[in-house]
Amino acid sequence: MFKRLKEKWKLSWTSFVLVFSTFAIGGSSCGYLGRKLLTLTGLESGVFYYVLYIVLMCLLWPLCVIIVSIPMGQFGFFRNYLRKMSQTIFGVSSKAPKPQNGSFSVKKRNLALFASGAGSNAQKIIEHFEGHPSIRVSLIVCNKPGAGVLQIAANNDVPVLMIEKKDFEHGNMYVKELSKYEIDFIVLAGFLWKMPEAFLNAFPRHMINIHPSLLPKFGGKGMYGSRVHEAVIAAGEKESGITIHYVNAHYDEGEHLFQATCTVDATDTPDTLASKVHALEHLHFARVIEDVIEGKL
Numbered sequence: 680m681f682k683r684l685k686e687k688w689k690l691s692w693t694s695f696v697l698v699f700s701t702f703a704i705g706g707s708s709c710g711y712l713g714r715k716l717l718t719l720t721g722l723e724s725g726v727f728y729y730v731l732y733i734v735l736m737c738l739l740w741p742l743c744v745i746i747v748s749i750p751m752g753q754f755g756f757f758r759n760y761l762r763k764m765s766q767t768i769f770g771v772s773s774k775a776p777k778p779q780n781g782s783f784s785v786k787k788r789n790l791a792l793f794a795s796g797a798g799s800n801a802q803k804i805i806e807h808f809e810g811h812p813s814i815r816v817s818l819i820v821c822n823k824p825g826a827g828v829l830q831i832a833a834n835n836d837v838p839v840l841m842i843e844k845k846d847f848e849h850g851n852m853y854v855k856e857l858s859k860y861e862i863d864f865i866v867l868a869g870f871l872w873k874m875p876e877a878f879l880n881a882f883p884r885h886m887i888n889i890h891p892s893l894l895p896k897f898g899g900k901g902m903y904g905s906r907v908h909e910a911v912i913a914a915g916e917k918e919s920g921i922t923i924h925y926v927n928a929h930y931d932e933g934e935h936l937f938q939a940t941c942t943v944d945a946t947d948t949p950d951t952l953a954s955k956v957h958a959l960e961h962l963h964f965a966r967v968i969e970d971v972i973e974g975k976l
């Protein structure tokens with residue numbers, strides 16, 4: 680049962696335990712508070728007592744779990760959980776567009792983020808496009824169960840498509856899957872598989888990648904994450920950075936769109952260099968995506 684819930688909520692085991700504990704602590708503090716408040720009314724039993732108790736529980740429960748979720752680090756999960764719950768109960772969607780007299784709606788461009796790591800770039804991109812007039816993050820595609828990006832998708836209410844290598848590399852099953860979400864543009868943000876022909880044909884110049892080095896240096900198969908930073912330091916480079924480029928049939932070889940640099944100091948380790956490079960990614964990636972989609976780059 681736990682495993683099914685964990686999969687439904689798309690959580691790692693650690694987050695699942697924290698979410699579960701939040702439900703338990705929030706629920707029992709709500710019961711305790713409710714009983715304390717009822718003693719103030721002087722009521723001890725009877726129909727009115729139980730009606731009041733139920734009303735109090737309904738009001739206090741969301742408040743208690745959301746407060747407990749903050750120290751548990753699960754605020755994002757519970758904010759979405761309660762939002763979905765209220766949508767189910769009251770039948771309204773807080774995300775539904777508000778009709779405005781005299782205005783016409785612009786069809787939004789749908790972005791799919793392919794990511795299989797911690798998802799810090801995905802988080803920044805989602806934040807950047809929240810409330811954007813013409814671009815939205817509509818899907819996260821992931822090949823790694825338990826990846827941090829899945830929690831980010833859950834926190835931000837972005838649907839997830841989990842993919843398998845065999846089906847990804849052969850045929851166009853996933854291209855068809857993406858068309859169900861009307862995806863217009865693909866962004867690879869920490870995705871390590873080579874894009875197969877079916878995707879290259881379906882998204883010509885509509886697919887970009889970020890790489891944590893100044894390409895063409897330190898790119899290619901097997902060059903990702905800390906391996907890149909280790910190689911940069913071992914080579915005695917004085918400068919590193921990021922490259923954002925179109926995706927083609929070869930690892931990290933598509934046409935460059937943007938580069939930004941940082942220094943590599945004598946004291947840098949792969950970890951400190953990774954932090955500098957991540958900072959550059961977080962600063963530039965979402966804006967570059969926007970410029971490419973809007974034809975400004």
Ligand code: GAR
Pocket residue numbers: 794795796797798799800801868869870871889890891902903904957960
């Ligand atoms: C990013 O640094 C990105 O440049 C790199 O993976 C990291 C993902 O971080 N991509 C590659 O190495 C591709 N060859 P994130 O999951 O925190 O966004």
